[in-house]
Amino acid sequence: MAAYLSPSALLFKGKQVTTSMANNLLSGANILLNCLLQEGVDCIFGYPGGVTLPLYDALYDHEIRHVLVRHEQNAAFAAQGYVRATGKVGVCCATSGPGATNLVTGLVDAMMDSIPIVAITGQVSTKLMGSDAFQEADTFGITRSATKHNFLVKNIADLPQVIHEAFYIAASGRPGPVLVDVTKDVLTGQAHYTPVTEIHLPGYRVFSEGHGGQIRRAAQMMWEAERPLVYAGGGIIAANASNELREMVEFLDVPTVCTLMGLGGLPSSHPNFISMPGMHGSYAANMGMTNADLLIALGVRFDDRVTGRLNAFAPHAKIIHVDIDPAEIGKNRHADLPIVGNVKKVIPKLTEAVREAAPAMKDKNSRARVEWWKQMRAWKADHPFSAEKSESEIKPQHLMTEIDRLSGGRAIIASDVGQHQMWAAQLIRYEEPRLWINSGGLGSMGFGLPAAIGAQFARPDKLVFAIVGDGGFQMSIPELATIANHALPIKIVVMNNGYLGMVRQWQELFYNNRLSEVTLNSFPDPEKLAGAYGFKGRTVESVSEMPKALEEAVAEPGPYLLNVKVTSFENVYPMVPAGGALNEMVLRPPQPVEV
Amino acid sequence: MQQIISLLMENKPGALMRVTGLLSQRGYNIETLTVARTLDPTLSRMTISVDVEPNIRAQVIKQMNKLINVLQATDVTDGPAANRELVLLRIRTSQSTRTAVLKEAEIFQARVVDSTTEGFVLEVTGDGEKLDEFVDVMRSYGEIEVTRSGVVSMSLDNKKLRLSPPIPRGAAPEEVLELQEAE
Secondary structure, eight states: OHHHHHHHHHHHTTOOOOHHHHTOEEEHHHHHHHHHHHTTOOEEEEOOOGGGHHHHHHHTTOSSEEEEOSSHHHHHHHHHHHHHHHOSOEEEEEOTTHHHHHHHHHHHHHHHTTOOEEEEEEEOOGGGTTSOOTTOOOHHHHTTTTSSEEEEEOSGGGHHHHHHHHHHHHHSSSOOOEEEEEEHHHHHOEEEOOOOOEEOOTTOOOOOBOOHHHHHHHHHHHHHOSSEEEEEOHHHHHTTOHHHHHHHHHHHTOOEEEOGGGTTSSOTTOTTEEEOOSTTOOHHHHHHHHHOSEEEEESOOOOHHHHBSGGGSSTTOEEEEEESOGGGTTSSSOOSEEEEBOHHHHHHHHHHHHHHHHHHHTTTTHHHHHHHHHHHHHHHHHSOOOOOOOSSSOOHHHHHHHHHHHHTTOSEEEEOSSHHHHHHHHHSOOOSTTOEEOOOSSOOTTOHHHHHHHHHHHOTTSOEEEEEEHHHHHHHGGGHHHHHHTTOOOEEEEEEOSBOHHHHHHHHHHSTTOOOSOBOOOOOOHHHHHHHHTSEEEEEOOTTTHHHHHHHHHHSSSOEEEEEEOOTTOOOOSBOOTTOBGGGOBOSOOOOOOO | OOEEEEEEEEOOTTHHHHHHHHHHTTTOOEEEEEEEEOSSTTEEEEEEEEOOOGGGHHHHHHHHHHSTTEEEEEEOTTSSEEEEEEEEEEEEOOTTTHHHHHHHHHHTTOEEEEEOSSEEEEEEEEOHHHHHHHHHHHHTTSOEEEEEOOOEEEEOSOOOOOOOOOEETTOOHHHHHHHHHHO
């Protein structure tokens, strides 16, 4: 152990390395781990295999922790959970061929939500490449469009440089996944390890500061508007800019909507927080978007699930669009005032510019703004998200409000994809950033449970709920073993309606109620299932027992699997039908008509 | 109309795939593509002509500029740029048409690169329209075979190339951003 640990430990502390130590030959696998250590990696989610044997041999007595998941896809999801809960770059690892191809969904998911992960994959030996060798796949080609950038390392001399470049690319600019495919001969090869002092990416340019003139013009527009609205997204979370956002909206006193990816960017209880806009957004948020005369779009990408029919989106509004990715500006909606930059840097400058312009501009539209606020508050008060309750059955919305009560806006909620995701976004409060963890852009079922694992490893101090549907849960059941293995105290709440609820909702509404292949029968007995893994679980069916069952789950020191039988035919509202405009949202299910 | 894109990129394995992948994932058909290294052997210059709807041309350029290996992507469709293409054309000639073929070749400033009793191989450069015409004229004299290089483009604009300087390893991304922009 000491043979290789001492040089790396010394390097890590920045101390001088003695000549004899620096001349030590290290294996590619050890060089790789040294580089990870220098990047501050403390935890890798992975699954070993044939060509990564040398790497796992080096890991055997290494200080970096490795978490053995039960499927490579979940390694990528767990790494994402780790990132989403902390902001640190997450690392996952898989072998060549099937290991690498299994990572792909997790990579695309990270790409869509701009999550910085570095994936290390093994590749067959350079000599065997292209020969249809055992467990060979063109990982480099397959993951080209699944990553922000990818590398193939065929020469051990390139390895340190590539690893550091991978971390830099993943974390900087618009974050995203980076994959490093390492051949087996590089892992087994020996080389003199020289620490990398600088990296050179001449074609990689990051714009972060924002253009001063544009920022001043934006401040003018913000004062000139009569009905301004802040539209804040995942960029606020990614850039850790929630304090900056809060300061700005407080100074300007402007209503703010946070997208699905931006929840927690402004605390849910903040008086300026309206709620989430979009397909299942609130009445107030969607009417706000439709009626605003200025949208201050911060770290958002005008996703179709937010805008509804694009040509009817925010028809009266001018757009200020701040984003770190120049390709997002004007992609879906023309920006009247584009600012390319990091919201963490641009928002304080905007606030400052607004402050400077305040004496001259403050009173200009103050009356109109008061009216606007009155309108927004009325919309919010008159049309809250409906927290349905029933005496006889458990409504899924009721389940969410009970989880909200136990969380108090402070627990990490890792959600899967579907109806439960929308209700959890609507009805649970997020008082801090990085509490709400979900697959937004790609909508990958099976995301919630492994993401909760990553989040719990990253934040052992936090109460973590995995809120999953009975569909997505069954895609991630293997990870119950990982949870049991590490006694992770995750509270798995299965919102069980016996259906693929979101698909069924669309079949009901748009396919003549022809419910095709959406019934999920044969759900396993949760008590036996959890028991088989060595922890507690149960089903709750009675509405009177449900709050207590949740409390018991939370009180349990270890993991807990709570299967909650909710009413089967509840649907998510409000809903903007696909292709509809935001103000054409349907607020409640169609009511039976009297004849 | 074809969009003509000129790219300066790192001469690395996979760089070509990233550029073409960006077009194919959107379902665009690449009409022509040429690539060769520049004066600096670590860099390549690529010219692509591709059929992209006019309203998303700017988006395609932005996406290309985002590629880590791409130093600069420029839309040179509407100039100012010199666009040229090369054609190698093999034509079978009978004794009676040889002189006429050479006469026509001269009009198009084509060079004879190979001559046999069977016919000629002619080389001609120019813009696409001129080359189309050349091919049409030659076809009227006999059986032909044609290889076209695809367009190569030289921008006449003095666009400044902004490159990122080396980044000290271990600097937090944010610090590095400042370094990059101070330049």
